[in-house]
Amino acid sequence: MNRPTHVVRHATTADIPAVVGLLAQLLKSDPEITADAATQTEGLQALFASDAVLFVLEVEMVVVGFVNLQSIISTGFGRRRGVIQDLVLDAAFTGQEWGEVLLEALLAEAEKRDFPNITLSINASNAGALRFLGRKGFCASSQIPMVYDI
Numbered sequence: 182m183n184r185p186t187h188v189v190r191h192a193t194t195a196d197i198p199a200v201v202g203l204l205a206q207l208l209k210s211d212p213e214i215t216a217d218a219a220t221q222t223e224g225l226q227a228l229f230a231s232d233a234v235l236f237v238l239e240v241e242m243v244v245v246g247f248v249n250l251q252s253i254i255s256t257g258f259g260r261r262r263g264v265i266q267d268l269v270l271d272a273a274f275t276g277q278e279w280g281e282v283l284l285e286a287l288l289a290e291a292e293k294r295d296f297p298n299i300t301l302s303i304n305a306s307n308a309g310a311l312r313f314l315g316r317k318g319f320c321a322s323s324q325i326p327m328v329y330d331i
Contacts, residue, residue: 185241187279189286192235192247197225199244200237207269210304213328234290238270238283245271245281250290250299258298263291265301268310280313302326 192200201221208216228235228249238246247270252261265287270280291299300322303310 187237187238187240187282189238191227192249194226194229196237196244196247196277197222200225200247202236203244203247203269203271204267206272207267210307211277212304233266234287236283236286236290238279240241240274245274247328248283248287252289252294252296261294261296261301263294263296265299268301275309281317284317293319 201218204221205216205292208214225235228251232252234250236248237244246269249266251264254260255262255263267289268280268284270283288299299318301314303314305311309324
């Protein structure tokens with residue numbers, strides 16, 4: 182497949198407006214979170230100040246995808262493990278293997294960091310993402326995430 186000019190690169194604070202736009206698309210289908218540019222900007226700024234890894238996918242010099250990898254310390258594994266908080270593509274770019282390009286960069290970074298595994302939460306109604314992640318080797322966990330609102 183001949184792809185347009187593209188690059189996966191580390192995100193910068195200059196990417197925040199584009200990423201906020203992508204998150205707004207993602208959050209349209211999330212019953213637990215409402216898209217709010219100021220709130221998502223605040224969250225992204227906090228990620229930039231942390232040890233998280235943030236990648237963007239640019240196609241023809243336009244940001245069309247975003248993923249971030251955070252780490253938590255697992256007492257069970259005795260070391261840090263990875264957590265994907267957001268993996269999002271502009272709706273116009275889904276189904277074209279761009280998610281795979283973005284995810285491969287993230288998985289390479291996780292290997293570099295010697296994470297034993299990576300987890301993510303996904304809306305059960307997102308059938309396309311579930312199929313995609315299954316093809317990439319992700320599987321359902323016996324653990325069920327639960328939320329307690331404070």
